[in-house]
Amino acid sequence: MRFYVTNAELQEAANVFEFHYPTRVAEVLEKADQCCVGKFSLPYTMAAGEWIDHGLRPDWLYNPTDDLEYTWILNRHWHLRDFGIAYLLTGDERYVAAFKRHIVSWIEQNPLPTSLTYEQLVYFQRPGPWRLLEVGLRVQSWVWGYMMMSHSPSMDSIFVEMWQDSLAKQATFLSRFLGETSINHATMHMQGLYMVGTFLAEHADAPYWRQLAQERLMLCLHDQIRADGIQNELTPHYHTASLDMFGTPYWLAKQTGRPFPGSYLEKLKSMVAFSMATIRPDGKSVALSDSDSGTHVRAKVGLIGAICDEVAIAQQGEISEELLWMMGGERFVSWMKRMEGAQTSEQATTVTFPESGYFVMRDVQQYLFFDAAPMGGAHGHADALHFEWMFQDRLIFGDSGRYTYQEGEWRRYFKSTSAHNTVTIDGLDQTPYVSTQQWGVPEAEVTLHRWESCEAYDFIDASHNGYTHLKDSITHRRWVLMGKKQSFLLIVDWMEGVGTHHLEQTFHLSGDAQTEIQQSRNGSALEALIAFDEEEDKVSGMRMYWVGTVGANPQLVMKEGWRSDDYGMKEGIPVLSCHQLFTDQTVITTLCLPQGKANDSEVWEMEYINVNLVETDRHHIGGPQSVHIPRVDLQFTKSVDGQLAITVDERGVSVKMKG
Structure with missing residues (x-):
């Protein structure tokens, strides 16, 4: 039996774990004790945070929710690793007895499915414990738990034979039914198969399992990782999770003398840049698409740095307990020393991923x-065209998160266009919603028109065609200009098409934001004052201004929205909504002026914003065609620093400081 480390090394690692992670020791022991009596608290489910009683011999199909994720995650058996750590820490045979009881009861309750078609068995949303994803993750939990408890006198040969037989049957299942390599599920199928093929090295089929898993992991890496290093589901959470999915089999192969090709390693390393780009200044990750705002990214990057044996990568992340268990106490201590004195450089520079379509504008x-x-x-x-914005470590406009995968109104809300910082037309989503894991057609496509980055500003100009499928079609084009030398944010939303429509532009604020809608002092703009709870070195407030084209009558209202930082958890947040009716074409310009830190009396004041539609000719196949293009001119003043004048149109951007 071969593994990342030996049982003796895991026993040594437990001593290191107890010293370096005392808080985690208490958490693991509590969870192991609860699971020993059949109570489970499952993350990433709609019962997250609750202890659900499944019985001493757990009922593995009991689901107190309507969320399929509950049954799936229960049957991944992540808790078996907690049993193993608890046993290493205490030597208490209760944990070994519970491990055996759970394995035996699971085998008895869940026979291998034999009456389903190939298509049914590879369906990525198939309910129940034999979905391929659960099999791939469950076998890893089984091996981890056993390796941590294999020195127990209670680990009798009869049980081990039964356990190994089921493990081999599940590996055979993974080798016969092959999932689609373009999604992360297939990676985890093969991650599990490679582990079993390595662990049960004497099994007759082990060489085949290892070869198949390695080849398909290479295929998954090829099919899923784009040219700019981003996993092709374009979801920050699953991108960073893929670092682990691809990285751990590479390390296991290296440790057991069967290394993967060098090209695999280079592709793996290319993924780090995007993971780092998703880390906000507050240490959390952006929650775009089906993501949570977790703080796990640096630990994953640190682990990949150690797997690749590259200090430069490891220093961008952090040394974590995952590295300890996977590499053992000696390597863990060695990496801690290598990281001593290393200054984690907070990247304050703009970075782009144009192949995938993500742009990260940054300054200090x-x-x-x-x-x-x-x-x-x-x-x-x-x-499409949504964004998150932080200023002075405070989240100003945030993503709503994912909250749930359970079909229903909440799933639809969190995936909807109106739950994001973009524009909704006629109350419709940019792409038609079908179900929790399916979008309709046509799918909204984004076109990048311009990208500029310089010392003074970052600017993006992009549009999408999600509303061109309407009977009276509309194109939404957005300009975003972020000032650097002088901090401001300008958003220009330009709708062009035919017919009369209703638009809603939304900004999802942080939970502590207090908003007052005001009459603009110059009378030409809508205005809102946003105040935040006072915190040292954080922005205390912001003024926002809205100006439309001549004849537009935008209205500004507050409404309730929702944000979910963690699956299954949500909180109400304030949402600023600017809406109006328009015919054929309209432009809404939004200016955001941060009001400095809590003790800063000098603030920027807006003097004017002019929004005009300028007639110009565009070349078409039939000859020149007259169109109207937006031009935005604005100026604002700060008594100490003078005036800032900005012009944005289709030809370019001008940002000039005066006096």
Whole structure:
């Protein structure tokens, strides 16, 4: 039996774990104790945070929710690893007894499916414990738990034979039914198969399992990772999770003398840049598409740095307990020493991924993540031209998150266009919603028209065609200009098409934002004052201004929205909504002026915003055609620093400081 580390090394790692992670020790022991008596608290389900009683010999099909994820995650058996750690820490045979009881009861309750077709068995949303994804993850949990408890006198040969027989049957199942390599599920199928093929090295089929798994992992890497290093489902959560999915089999192969090709390693390393780009200044990750705002990214990057044996990558992340268990105490301590004195450089520079359509605008005070990407499949949201913006470590406009995969109104809400910081036309999503894991057609496509980045500003100009399928078609084009030398954010939303429509432009604020809609002092703009709870070194407030084209009558209202930082959890948040009726064409310009830190009395004041439609000729096949193109001129003042004048149109951007 071969593994990442030996049982003796895992026993040593437990001592290191107890020293370095005392808080986690308490958490693991509590979870192991609860699971020993058949109570489970399952993350990523609609019962997250609750202890659900499944019985001493657990009922593996009991589901107290309407969420399919509950049964799936229960049957991944992640808790068996907690049993193993608890046993290493305490030597208490209760954990071994529970491990055996859970394995035996699972085998008895869940016979191998034999009456389903190949198509049914490879369907990525198939209910129940024999979905391929659960098999791939469950076998890893079984091996981890056993390796941590294999020195127990209670681990008798009769049980081990039964356990190994089921493990081999599940590996055979993974080798016979092959999932689609373009999604992350297939990676986890083969991650599990490679582990079993390595662990049960003496099994007659083990060489085949290892070869098939390695070849398909290479195929998954080829099919899923785009030229700019982003996983093709275009979801930050699953991208970073894929670092682990691809990285751990590579490390296991290296440790057991069967290394993967060098090209696999280079592709793996190319994924790190996007993971790092998704980390906001507050340490959380952006929650675009089906993502949570977790703090796990640096741990994954640190692990990949250690797997690749590249200090430069590891220093971007952090050394974590995952590295300890996978590499053992000696390597863990060695990496801790290698990281001592290493300064994690907070990247304050703009970075782009044009192949995939993500643009991260950054300076020392701001972080803006702009979405000009395709849908990305089932995990995508109807969020073209949406963005998150942080200023001075405070989330100003945020993504709503995912909340649930359970079919129903909440799933539809969190995936909808109106749950994002973009524009909704006629109350419709940019791409038609079908079900929790399916979008309709046509799918909204984004076109990038311009991207500029310089010392003074970052600017993007993009449009999408999601509303061109309407009977009276409309194209939404958005300009976003983020000032750097002087901090401001300008958003220009330009709708062009035919017919009369209703538009709604939404901004999802942080939960502590207090908003007051005001009459603009110059009378030409809508105005809102946003105040935040006072925190040291964070922006205290912001003024927002809205100006439309001549004849437009935009209205500004507050409404309730929702944000989910973690699956199954949500909180109400304030949403600023600007809406209006228009015919054929309209432009709404929004200016955001941060009001400095809590003790900063000097603030920018808007003087004017002019929005005009300028007639110009465009070349078409039939000859020149007269069209109207927006031009935005604005100026704002700060008594100490003078005046800032900005012009944006289709020809370019001008940002000039005066006096």
